[in-house]
Amino acid sequence: MRHFSFVVFFLVGLVTCSHVAAAKQPNIVFIFTDDHACQSIGAYGSKINKTPNIDRIANEGAIFLNSFCANSICGPSRACVLTGKHSHKNGFYSNGLGPFDGSQFTFPKLLQKSGYQTALIGKWHLNSDPTGFDHWEILPGQGSYYNPQFIGQNGRRQIEGYCTTITTDLALDWLKQRDDEKPFLLMCQHKAPHRTWAPELKHLNRYEDIDIPEPATLFDAWDNRSATLAGNAMSIDKHFYYDYDLKVHLPVPFATQREQRLKDGEYRRMTPAQKKIWDAAFVPRNQAFLANPPTGKDLIRWKYQRYIKNYLRCIDSVDENVGRVLDYLDENGLTENTIVIYSSDQGFYLGEHGWYDKRWMFEESLKMPFLIRWPGHVKPGTRSEKLIQNIDYAPTFLEVAGAEVPPEVQGSSLVPVLENPSTAPWRESIYYHYYEHGGEHQVPRHEGVRNDRYKLINFYSNDGFDLYDLKEDPAEMVDVSERTEYAEVLASMKAELSQLRNQYDLPPLKK
Numbered sequence: 001m002r003h004f005s006f007v008v009f010f011l012v013g014l015v016t017c018s019h020v021a022a023a024k025q026p027n028i029v030f031i032f033t034d035d036h037a038c039q040s041i042g043a044y045g046s047k048i049n050k051t052p053n054i055d056r057i058a059n060e061g062a063i064f065l066n067s068f069c070a071n072s073i074c075g076p077s078r079a080c081v082l083t084g085k086h087s088h089k090n091g092f093y094s095n096g097l098g099p100f101d102g103s104q105f106t107f108p109k110l111l112q113k114s115g116y117q118t119a120l121i122g123k124w125h126l127n128s129d130p131t132g133f134d135h136w137e138i139l140p141g142q143g144s145y146y147n148p149q150f151i152g153q154n155g156r157r158q159i160e161g162y163c164t165t166i167t168t169d170l171a172l173d174w175l176k177q178r179d180d181e182k183p184f185l186l187m188c189q190h191k192a193p194h195r196t197w198a199p200e201l202k203h204l205n206r207y208e209d210i211d212i213p214e215p216a217t218l219f220d221a222w223d224n225r226s227a228t229l230a231g232n233a234m235s236i237d238k239h240f241y242y243d244y245d246l247k248v249h250l251p252v253p254f255a256t257q258r259e260q261r262l263k264d265g266e267y268r269r270m271t272p273a274q275k276k277i278w279d280a281a282f283v284p285r286n287q288a289f290l291a292n293p294p295t296g297k298d299l300i301r302w303k304y305q306r307y308i309k310n311y312l313r314c315i316d317s318v319d320e321n322v323g324r325v326l327d328y329l330d331e332n333g334l335t336e337n338t339i340v341i342y343s344s345d346q347g348f349y350l351g352e353h354g355w356y357d358k359r360w361m362f363e364e365s366l367k368m369p370f371l372i373r374w375p376g377h378v379k380p381g382t383r384s385e386k387l388i389q390n391i392d393y394a395p396t397f398l399e400v401a402g403a404e405v406p407p408e409v410q411g412s413s414l415v416p417v418l419e420n421p422s423t424a425p426w427r428e429s430i431y432y433h434y435y436e437h438g439g440e441h442q443v444p445r446h447e448g449v450r451n452d453r454y455k456l457i458n459f460y461s462n463d464g465f466d467l468y469d470l471k472e473d474p475a476e477m478v479d480v481s482e483r484t485e486y487a488e489v490l491a492s493m494k495a496e497l498s499q500l501r502n503q504y505d506l507p508p509l510k511k
């Protein structure tokens with residue numbers, strides 16, 4: 001009898017323990033940057049910089065090589081992340097339109113209900129107060145790189161220093177004071193490397209003595225594709241402001257009126273001591289530029305170097321601060337039960353097609369980095385080519401938290417793909433829709449579909465369909481929609497677009 005009791009006790013104990021282990025909700029650290037292109041991440045094969053800390057997440061977890069946004073612009077991408085829904089369902093179509101409706105479903109709210117402590121630090125950019133967070137401290141609007149202001153539940157404060165470092169400081173401060181009996185969601189969202197690419201002062205001299213390799217399409221003339229491309233206002237050649245973008249604060253005699261219009265607000269935020277360090281780096285460079293200014297293609301090359309070096313310097317601070325978060329998790333025994341994700345709201349043109357900025361459905365801005373580490377669930381070194389989107393993040397977080405995914409969510413949980421990368425069933429194409437029209441960069445509204453080989457873009461307010469064969473033409477230099485040999489592909493991509501429009505319940509197009 002005593003023996004029997006012992007066995008029952010042992011079995012009950014075993015069941016209870018395994019149940020607890022299975023139900024242990026993992027912590028989630030979501031590190032999200034602004035405009036960080038995959039072309040400038042080591043794990044994605046960057047030819048222009050190194051990101052050892054971000055790469056660590058991929059090496060110890062998974063990298064998604066075909067990760068895409070649903071609408072390549074800041075606020076809308078964030079709304080897709082929070083809701084798991086495309087723009088026409090979450091209502092946040094473009095940065096310029098109305099506040100995000102925080103009364104709708106968002107994944108942090110359901111995580112709260114599932115027992116999570118939730119915090120958001122850094123860039124929010126949805127024109128409304130965050131909902132679903134126990135603690136939040138956000139940048140006003142786009143925020144500032146130097147001596148940034150933050151808005152919290154208790155008001156506004158300015159903190160001296162560099163935004164990427166301060167955002168991480170505040171995130172770690174919150175981790176230190178949390179209730180360690182409960183799982184947590186930490187969204188650490190950086191301003192960097194968004195325009196106007198103001199580097200941390202300690203990095204101002206990095207890359208100065210080298211030339212960063214130029215992309216093959218730096219001098220793209222936008223022919224052989226929709227005529228609307230040539231109307232863009234985001235070229236390295238013509239659409240930078242000397243002071244605001246390129247940090248030339250001295251008068252530029254050959255600048256057009258447009259090129260002189262905007263001034264560098266970041267410089268004007270610095271303390272005298274900070275300005276002294278900045279001046280020591282940039283004034284001699286700017287004097288040398290003006291003493292012997294390049295012309296023609298050489299001037300475009302000069303602008304590219306000035307732009308890309310500052311962009312990469314901003315990423316250097318991001319990478320270092322990702323390292324600080326990973327170190328904190330290691331030092332506090334949190335690594336094993338914490339999911340770490342690195343992503344960015346969309347990609348960016350780093351001179352490809354002669355551009356900076358984003359918005360277009362072309363690869364550089366359609367892609368989002370997505371790296372995830374989840375010990376015990378994701379095999380280190382996993383490389384996935386599945387077509388994932390930012391609408392998949394919310395259902396993923398809900399599944400790992402053990403919460404039910406609301407039927408309105410349009411994305412799919414990545415958990416099956418993470419645990420069984422080669423066998424899990426998955427979507428074969430993604431839907432994209434950019435809604436702004438014209439505006440500062442003159443990118444027209446367009447929608448489209450991409451599968452693992454082809455991309456169909458409908459410039460529906462302008463001149464219709466472009467079709468790209470991504471295998472034959474990965475740089476997307478030639479529209480093949482009118483070639484007879486692609487007639488069947490064109491028809492099937494149009495059918496696929498129509499099917500996705502039905503699946504996601506799109507309203508009719510408004511030209």
Ligand code: CA
Pocket residue numbers: 034035073074345346
């Ligand atoms: Ca952005």
